[in-house]
Amino acid sequence: MLKIDSSRLLGDLRTLRSFGATGPGVVRLSLSPVDMEARRWLVERMTDAGLDASIDGVGTVLGRSRNAGPALLIGSHTDTQPTGGWLDGALGVIYGIEIARAFAECDETKHFALDVASWIDEEGTFAGFLGSRSFVANAGDASVDASIRTARSREGVLLADALKSAGLADVPRVRIDASRHKAYLEPHIEQGGRLEARGKSLGVVTTIVGIRELTLRFTGQRNHAGTTPMSIRRDAGAGLVAFIARMNDAFGQLADADTVWTVGRIELDPGSFSVVPGRAEMSLQFRDASAARLDAMERALAALIDDFNARDGVCVEIASSEPPEQPVVMDAALQAHLANAAEALAPGQWERMPSGASHDAQVIAHRVPASMLFVPSIGGVSHDFIEDTAEAHIVLGCEVAARAAADMLRAMHA
Amino acid sequence: MLKIDSSRLLGDLRTLRSFGATGPGVVRLSLSPVDMEARRWLVERMTDAGLDASIDGVGTVLGRSRNAGPALLIGSHTDTQPTGGWLDGALGVIYGIEIARAFAECDETKHFALDVASWIDEEGTFAGFLGSRSFVANAGDASVDASIRTARSREGVLLADALKSAGLADVPRVRIDASRHKAYLEPHIEQGGRLEARGKSLGVVTTIVGIRELTLRFTGQRNHAGTTPMSIRRDAGAGLVAFIARMNDAFGQLADADTVWTVGRIELDPGSFSVVPGRAEMSLQFRDASAARLDAMERALAALIDDFNARDGVCVEIASSEPPEQPVVMDAALQAHLANAAEALAPGQWERMPSGASHDAQVIAHRVPASMLFVPSIGGVSHDFIEDTAEAHIVLGCEVAARAAADMLRAMHA
Numbered sequence: 001m002l003k004i005d006s007s008r009l010l011g012d013l014r015t016l017r018s019f020g021a022t023g024p025g026v027v028r029l030s031l032s033p034v035d036m037e038a039r040r041w042l043v044e045r046m047t048d049a050g051l052d053a054s055i056d057g058v059g060t061v062l063g064r065s066r067n068a069g070p071a072l073l074i075g076s077h078t079d080t081q082p083t084g085g086w087l088d089g090a091l092g093v094i095y096g097i098e099i100a101r102a103f104a105e106c107d108e109t110k111h112f113a114l115d116v117a118s119w120i121d122e123e124g125t126f127a128g129f130l131g132s133r134s135f136v137a138n139a140g141d142a143s144v145d146a147s148i149r150t151a152r153s154r155e156g157v158l159l160a161d162a163l164k165s166a167g168l169a170d171v172p173r174v175r176i177d178a179s180r181h182k183a184y185l186e187p188h189i190e191q192g193g194r195l196e197a198r199g200k201s202l203g204v205v206t207t208i209v210g211i212r213e214l215t216l217r218f219t220g221q222r223n224h225a226g227t228t229p230m231s232i233r234r235d236a237g238a239g240l241v242a243f244i245a246r247m248n249d250a251f252g253q254l255a256d257a258d259t260v261w262t263v264g265r266i267e268l269d270p271g272s273f274s275v276v277p278g279r280a281e282m283s284l285q286f287r288d289a290s291a292a293r294l295d296a297m298e299r300a301l302a303a304l305i306d307d308f309n310a311r312d313g314v315c316v317e318i319a320s321s322e323p324p325e326q327p328v329v330m331d332a333a334l335q336a337h338l339a340n341a342a343e344a345l346a347p348g349q350w351e352r353m354p355s356g357a358s359h360d361a362q363v364i365a366h367r368v369p370a371s372m373l374f375v376p377s378i379g380g381v382s383h384d385f386i387e388d389t390a391e392a393h394i395v396l397g398c399e400v401a402a403r404a405a406a407d408m409l410r411a412m413h414a
Numbered sequence: 415m416l417k418i419d420s421s422r423l424l425g426d427l428r429t430l431r432s433f434g435a436t437g438p439g440v441v442r443l444s445l446s447p448v449d450m451e452a453r454r455w456l457v458e459r460m461t462d463a464g465l466d467a468s469i470d471g472v473g474t475v476l477g478r479s480r481n482a483g484p485a486l487l488i489g490s491h492t493d494t495q496p497t498g499g500w501l502d503g504a505l506g507v508i509y510g511i512e513i514a515r516a517f518a519e520c521d522e523t524k525h526f527a528l529d530v531a532s533w534i535d536e537e538g539t540f541a542g543f544l545g546s547r548s549f550v551a552n553a554g555d556a557s558v559d560a561s562i563r564t565a566r567s568r569e570g571v572l573l574a575d576a577l578k579s580a581g582l583a584d585v586p587r588v589r590i591d592a593s594r595h596k597a598y599l600e601p602h603i604e605q606g607g608r609l610e611a612r613g614k615s616l617g618v619v620t621t622i623v624g625i626r627e628l629t630l631r632f633t634g635q636r637n638h639a640g641t642t643p644m645s646i647r648r649d650a651g652a653g654l655v656a657f658i659a660r661m662n663d664a665f666g667q668l669a670d671a672d673t674v675w676t677v678g679r680i681e682l683d684p685g686s687f688s689v690v691p692g693r694a695e696m697s698l699q700f701r702d703a704s705a706a707r708l709d710a711m712e713r714a715l716a717a718l719i720d721d722f723n724a725r726d727g728v729c730v731e732i733a734s735s736e737p738p739e740q741p742v743v744m745d746a747a748l749q750a751h752l753a754n755a756a757e758a759l760a761p762g763q764w765e766r767m768p769s770g771a772s773h774d775a776q777v778i779a780h781r782v783p784a785s786m787l788f789v790p791s792i793g794g795v796s797h798d799f800i801e802d803t804a805e806a807h808i809v810l811g812c813e814v815a816a817r818a819a820a821d822m823l824r825a826m827h828a
Contacts, residue, residue, distance in 0.1 A: 192641025209640065213687055224796055225676040226623065226701050226770035227606025230669070232794075237677055238662075244655045255644070262639035263651055264687050271679040273627055273699045285687045287640050356640035380646075382638055 002106045004402055006395040009098045012045060013394070016078065016094060017086040025385025026086050029153075030079040030121035030130075031059055031162040038078055042093065042118055049100045051116060057173040058148070059120035059166060060131035061093075065100065067113040069180035070412040072405055073368065074099060075117030075132075076186050077360060079125065085189075085387020091375070091394065092187040093118045099402045112409040113180070119360045126159040127151040132363035134173050144173075176367055183334055183408050184370040186361040187401045189389055193380025194353060201393055202350035202400060203374030204338045207289035208328045208362040209258075209354050212298060214284055214321035216305075218243070220314040222270070222278025237268040237277040239314030243304070244282070250300045251286070254293060258354050261286035261297075281319065289327050289354040328362040334371035334408060341403035342373075346396060357382075373401050416520045418816055420809040423512045426459060427808070430492065430508060431500040439799025440500050443567075444493040444535035444544075445473055445576040452492055456507065456532055463514045465530060471587040472562070473534035473580060474545035475507075479514065481527040483594035484826040486819055487782065488513060489531030489546075490600050491774060493539065499603075499801020505789070505808065506601040507532045513816045526823040527594070533774045540573040541565035546777035548587050558587075590781055597748055597822050598784040600775040601815045603803055607794025608767060615807055616764035616814060617788030618752045621703035622742045622776040623672075623768050626712060628698050628735035630719075632657070634728040636684070636692025651682040651691040653728030657718070658696070664714045665700070668707060672768050675700035675711075695733065703741050703768040742776040748785035748822060755818035756787075760810060771796075787815050 019038035020028030028035045042061045046053035051063030061078075065071060076092025096116035103109040119131030127133075127147040134144045151159040163169055195203050220234035244263060251261050262285045268277040284301075288294050308316050335352070342350035353374070355361075361370045375397035378388045433452035434442030442449045453475050460467035460477030467477035475492075479485060490506025510530035517523040533545030541547075541561040548558045565573040577583055609617050634650035658677060665675050676699045682691040698715075702708050722730050749766070756764035767788070769775075775784045789811035792802045 190641060191638055192643070193637075193646055194641070194643055197646055211640070223607075223794060224605055224771060225674065225678060225699055226625070226772070227604060227608070227796070228674070228770070228794060229606070229608055229611075229672065230674055231671065232607055232611055235676075237680065238658075241655050241658045241677075244652075245659055248652075257645065258643065260639065260642070260644055262649075262687070262690055263655075264639060264682060264689055264691060265685040266651065266680045266682050268678060268680050273676070273678050273697045275678055276676055277678060283687045285639055356642070357638060358640070380637060380642060382641070 002102055002109055002402055002406055004098060004102050004395065004398045008101070009094065009395065009398055010391065012094045012097065013086070013090060015041070016090050020080065023385050025387070026080050026084045027082065028078065028080045028084065029082065030123065030125040031166045035079055036166050039118065042078065045097050046116060049097050050104050051100055055168065055171070057168050057171040058130055058134045058163065059168060060135065060174060061118040062174045063100070063116040065113040065115055067111055069113045070182040071113035071115050071180045072408050073115045073117060073181050073184045074187070074405065075119055075184070075360065076188055077122035077131070078118045079121055079123050081123050081383045083383070083385055085382055085384060087189045087387060087389055088191065088382055089122060091189055095187045095398045095401050098398055099405055102402055109406050112406070114405065114409070115181070122360050125153050126162060129360055129363045132360035136176050136364055136367040178367070181368050182412050183331070184361060184364045184368045185334065185373070185401065185405060185408065186359055186370070187373045187397055188359060189382060189387070190374040190377045191357050191382035192377065195374065195376035196378070196380060198351065200349055200351050201346050201376065201396055202342045203353045204335055204342060204350060205330050205355045205372035205374060206335065206352050207330060207354045208359060209287040209289045209356055210291055210294050210327035211285060211287050211325040212294055215319045216282050216284060216316055217319035218280040218314050218316050220278055223276040225274045225276050228276055233276055234313035235276050236280040236314050239312055239316065240266065240280040240282055243308055243316060246304055247301065250304055251297060254296050254300060259286070259288045259293065260356060287356055291327050294324070325358070328365045330371050331369035333411065334369055337404040337407040337411070338371055338373050338400070341400045341407060345400050345403060373397060373404070416516055416523055416816055416820055418512060418516050418809065418812045422515070423508065423809065423812055424805065426508045426511065427500070427504060429455070430504050434494065437799050439801070440494050440498045441496065442492065442494045442498065443496065444537065444539040445580045449493055450580050453532065456492065459511050460530060463511050464518050465514060469582065469585070471582050471585040472544055472548045472577065473582060474549065474588060475532040476588045477511070477514070477530040479527040479529055481525055483527045484596040485527035485529050485594045486822050487529045487531060487595050487598045488819065489533055489598070489774065490602055491536035491545070492532045493535055493537050495537050495797045497797070497799055499796055499798060501603045501801060501803055502605065502796055503536060503602070505603055509601045509812045509815050512812055513819055516816050523820050526820070528819065529595070536774055539567050540576060543774060543777045546774035550590050550778055550781040592781070595782050596826050597745070598775065598778045598782045599748065599787070599815065599819060599822070600773055600784070601787045601811055602773060603796060603801070604788040604791045605771050605796035606791065609788065609790035610792070610794060612765065614763055614765050615760050615790065615810055616756045617767040618749055618756060618764060619744050619769045619786035619788060620749065620766050621744060621768045622773060623701040623703050623770055624705055624708050624741035625699060625701050625739040626708055629733045630696050630698060630730055631733035632694040632728050632730050634692055637690040639688045639690050642690055647690055648727035649690050650694040650728050653726055653730065654680065654694040654696055657722055657730060660718055661715065664718055665711060668710050668714060673700070673702045673707065674770060701770055705741050708738070739772070742779045744779070744785050745783035747825070748783055751818045751821040751825070752785055752787050752814070755814045755821060759814050759817060787811060787818070
């Protein structure tokens with residue numbers, strides 16, 4: 001009988017929390033001394049769980065089952081944001097270790113190959129998703145080597161130097177074993193308030209949403225705020241505000257309940273009481289599970305820009321944009337295993353949902369069928385010291401993940 | 415025959431421009447060495463014009479006619495903004511000197527008492543309107559003394575120390591002579607684009623507008639921009655944008671063609687692509703010639719705030735506000751003299767208009783009937799190195815001011 005030991009699970013989560021503990025939160029930036037300490041502790045816990053574990057050349061901890069494949073890989077990350085919570089990433093890694101232990105203790109599952117990973121630098125202290133990118137990189141792909149040579153932290157530390165300081169300069173990087181790794185499961189906290197708002201305990205992720213990110217710049221005419229009548233103003237800030245209203249209408253027409261768009265930053269120039277702004281900038285990010293909808297929103301934005309420039313005294317242009325992140329669909333069969341396990345252990349308490357946040361799973365999914373399971377975040381809060389999840393949800397999530405993992409491996413052997 | 419010497423007028427303006435010249439602009443901050451040099455030059459030019467001139471204990475230059483009163487006082491300021499233009503203030507002071515010379519050269523006007531002033535620190539390097547405030551201060555009013563003791567420049571220099579460095583520490587302050595000073599005229603550049611837009615050459619100022627200035631703070635809930643559905647967001651930035659739209663509607667209902675309102679600064683917190691803003695702030699300034707309309711706008715704003723807080727997940731409050739500046743009406747009889755002179759010398763090329771900017775005239779008006787005459791600003795630009803006015807407009811403005819000044823003095827003697 002496959003059984004999670006909830007006190008062992010919670011104990012390991014609490015021990016991991018102690019590395020970098022800061023009040024209720026955790027500061028454990030990738031490759032920092034305390035992060036490396038935590039990684040050495042993870043190697044110990046994985047070894048105790050019967051895995052062959054080590055830290056690779058970028059800092060990823062991989063614990064390999066001694067059983068022959070096909071293998072399920074369970075992973076997430078244990079590095080944190082500058083003001084991180086205790087569960088973001090950590091949850092999925094400790095779930096993997098606990099499930100490996102539970103598998104070993106159960107006759108029916110003890111021959112299954114379950115590998116566990118803590119990918120380095122999901123949070124991008126140096127280069128986001130470094131560990132998962134390195135793991136799935138094809139032979140000819142030099143992008144990870146380029147990151148290692150050129151990426152720097154916000155404080156200006158070169159990734160290559162950080163790896164040297166961590167003692168990893170000459171350590172080989174682990175790569176995917178395509179003949180072995182047949183499925184990936186990343187359990188994670190939701191980091192949003194949707195499950196809580198809907199009174200659910202579990203989320204089976206359908207898609208990791210795609211992201212578009214750009215900066216819009218508005219150009220008008222800087223003027224004296226007292227002597228310039230409204231009728232002859234070309235107020236870049238007022239233009240920006242009017243543009244947002246039109247954009248909200250246009251995006252609202254295209255959106256479904258999960259589509260999100262965010263203006264996170266606005267700046268008016270020169271930014272004083274008595275001057276009509278001559279320039280204004282805003283950041284715009286929109287996310288959706290559908291590539292087609294993202295494209296439609298992009299087209300709507302382009303049409304709005306054209307229309308705005310044809311009509312108004314203020315001009316708008318896209319000042320810069322990030323490369324698009326496309327939506328990544330989770331594997332349907334793996335989703336079904338998660339859904340079955342959730343329904344068995346928590347009937348009616350789960351739902352399918354997109355992931356609005358980015359995860360290592362979207363990188364791994366390029367080479368391995370991938371899946372994600374969410375547990376609720378209290379108050380929807382994450383990337384904050386007060387991030388938390390109810391203990392009952394932490395335990396339930398691990399039980400569902402373990403049951404689904406066994407089903408996934410059974411299906412691989414079928 | 416009263417006659418302006420246009421080359422003498424323009425010559426003096428150009429000489430004054432040379433004190434602090436910076437490219438096409440002027441940097442002549444109150445009480446700086448170059449400002450004091452310019453003041454000593456002004457004393458010379460006033461003396462040459464037959465006036466008894468000196469620099470007073472705050473830096474104001476006053477040139478007193480030797481003729482008995484009643485007197486007309488013509489004044490403005492010769493200090494500049496940190497990036498000032500050559501005509502802002504300087505125009506009115508040199509007009510005064512040229513008109514004093516023209517009066518002396520004309521049998522009909524040579525017995526009129528015309529005093530000329532360059533008020534210190536209109537631009538507020540230390541304390542805005544210091545010179546005119548000091549001039550009109552009542553015996554019991556200690557506010558100027560308080561400014562001298564406590565006001566500091568942006569660089570932290572105490573006004574008292576700057577006066578000491580300028581050699582003015584023990585010099586008496588000139589005060590209004592209520593039995594002599596019966597009218598005030600301040601010719602000035604418009605600093606806006608209204609006259610130019612309407613193809614006019616002169617503006618007779620009806621009112622110096624009142625100003626309300628405040629900061630609005632919006633409070634919502636900071637959230638992850640990917641994981642927080644639109645339906646449960648409390649986006650402080652989106653709230654701010656919605657509020658501005660409602661405010662534009664409400665103010666638009668109350669406004670006349672001269673009412674202005676400006677959102678010059680917007681800040682979203684924390685101000686990043688991926689975070690739904692939890693807090694947002696905006697500056698708001700509105701100006702109007704009617705105290706009743708300013709009050710109505712204030713009431714409309716309060717109603718909008720109440721309505722917004724009753725309806726939305728985001729709250730708004732007035733975080734801070736400046737003391738209100740009330741509109742100051744220009745003297746009707748003096749306006750009529752300016753209008754008559756303008757119509758005589760430039761028929762159909764003038765109009766009555768409010769001043770959207772603040773001026774020493776609004777301070778002087780508390781003790782002396784006051785008036786202002788505007789000449790157009792090219793492109794409406796002021797407080798900028800490229801500030802300029804067509805030579806023909808500079809000369810016409812002085813001719814109209816001289817004719818009106820003579821009429822004002824004639825009326826005083828009638």
